[in-house]
Amino acid sequence: MLEKFLAIVNPAAGGGRSAQRAGAEIARLKEAGLRIDVIASLGPGHAMELAREAYEQGYRRFLAVGGDGTAHEIINGIFDRPQAVSRIELGFLPLGTGNSFLRDFTKNGAESSLEALKSGRKRRVDLLRLRHATGTIYSFNLLSVGFTADVGAITNRIFKPFGHLGYLLGVFVKVVQLKRRGFKMRCDDDLPWDERRCLFLTFNNSKYTGGTMLIAPDADPSDGLIEHVRWGPIGRLGLIRMLPRLYDGTHIRHPLATRRAIKRAEFDLDGPVDVMVDGEIVTVDCKYLDILPGAMDVYI
Numbered sequence: 001m002l003e004k005f006l007a008i009v010n011p012a013a014g015g016g017r018s019a020q021r022a023g024a025e026i027a028r029l030k031e032a033g034l035r036i037d038v039i040a041s042l043g044p045g046h047a048m049e050l051a052r053e054a055y056e057q058g059y060r061r062f063l064a065v066g067g068d069g070t071a072h073e074i075i076n077g078i079f080d081r082p083q084a085v086s087r088i089e090l091g092f093l094p095l096g097t098g099n100s101f102l103r104d105f106t107k108n109g110a111e112s113s114l115e116a117l118k119s120g121r122k123r124r125v126d127l128l129r130l131r132h133a134t135g136t137i138y139s140f141n142l143l144s145v146g147f148t149a150d151v152g153a154i155t156n157r158i159f160k161p162f163g164h165l166g167y168l169l170g171v172f173v174k175v176v177q178l179k180r181r182g183f184k185m186r187c188d189d190d191l192p193w194d195e196r197r198c199l200f201l202t203f204n205n206s207k208y209t210g211g212t213m214l215i216a217p218d219a220d221p222s223d224g225l226i227e228h229v230r231w232g233p234i235g236r237l238g239l240i241r242m243l244p245r246l247y248d249g250t251h252i253r254h255p256l257a258t259r260r261a262i263k264r265a266e267f268d269l270d271g272p273v274d275v276m277v278d279g280e281i282v283t284v285d286c287k288y289l290d291i292l293p294g295a296m297d298v299y300i
Contacts (some may be wrong), residue, residue: 002219006051007065008074010041013065017096021171029063033118055077064093069280091147091299101141102300112300113300125296126293127139128289128292129290132283132284134284135282139205141196141278142277143202145276147198148215149274150174152210167213178239178287182197187266193226200226200231204219206221216259226264230258230260247299263290271285273285
C-alpha cells in the first residue's frame with residue numbers, strides 16, 4: 001500500500017474554479033507534510049478510470065479535488081470491481097458547485113477538509129449500492145427519482161454554470177412541468193409493492209442535496225441505514241408554497257411526506273428511469289438498493 005495521497009483534480013468543477021485554486025490548496029497540504037501525487041481528469045468518467053488504475057497500483061488514499069461528482073467517480077472507480085476492496089481513505093478539496101455531502105459535518109467545508117487532512121482526522125461512512133439491469137452504482141450522498149431527479153437533469157443540462165441559482169432555476173422549471181408518477185418498489189421485509197403516485201422518492205446517506213436543500217434531515221452517513229423520504233402527489237400551488245421548507249427540512253412534516261430508515265429497497269419498474277446519484281443523472285433500470293456500513297474513511 002502506498003502511503004501517498006493521489007489527488008484527482010477535475011479542472012472543470014465549479015465553473016473552472018477548481019483549475020484556478022487546486023494548485024494552491026494542494027500546496028498548502030504539502031507544506032503541512034502530506035505526500036501527494038496529482039493527476040487531472042480530462043472529462044466525464046475519466047476520474048473513475050484514474051481511480052481504478054491508481055487502486056491497482058497500490059494507492060489507498062485519495063483526494064477528490066472538485067465537487068461531489070468528482071468524489072462519486074473516484075468511489076465508483078474503486079468499488080466497482082470483481083475483487084473485494086481494501087479499506088480506502090477519501091479527502092475532499094471541495095471546489096465544485098454542489099459539495100452537498102460535507103454540509104452534514106460543517107458549514108465551512110473547504111477549511112474543515114484541509115484541517116482534517118492535516119491532522120489525520122477521519123471517520124467511517126457508509127455507501128449506498130444500487131444494482132441495476134446492466135451494472136452497479138455506488139453513492140455516498142443520495143439516490144433519488146421523480147421531481148428531484150427531473151430538477152437535477154435540467155440543471156445539469158442547462159443551468160449548472162449558475163451554481164446554486166441554477167438548481168433553483170431548475171426547480172421552478174420543473175414545477176411548471178410537474179409530473180407525479182408511481183415507482184413500484186418495496187422496502188426491507190415488506191410484502192406488498194408500493195405503486196402509489198408521488199412527487200419524489202429519495203434514498204439518502206446524507207442530509208443535503210443541491211448544495212443547500214435539506215432533503216433528509218434525519219439522515220446519518222455513519223448509522224448503517226438508508227434514510228428513505230417519500231413525498232406524495234402534491235399539486236403545483238402546494239409545492240410552490242412548500243418549496244422553502246425543502247431548504248430547512250420541515251417538508252417532512254407535510255401530511256403527504258413520510259420518512260423511514262431502511263436497509264434495502266427492491267424495485268420493479270417498467271424500464272429505465274432518470275436517477276439522481278450524488279448530483280449526477282443516470283438513466284437505469286433500478287433493481288435493488290442496499291447499504292455498505294462503514295465502507296470507507298472520510299477526512300472531515
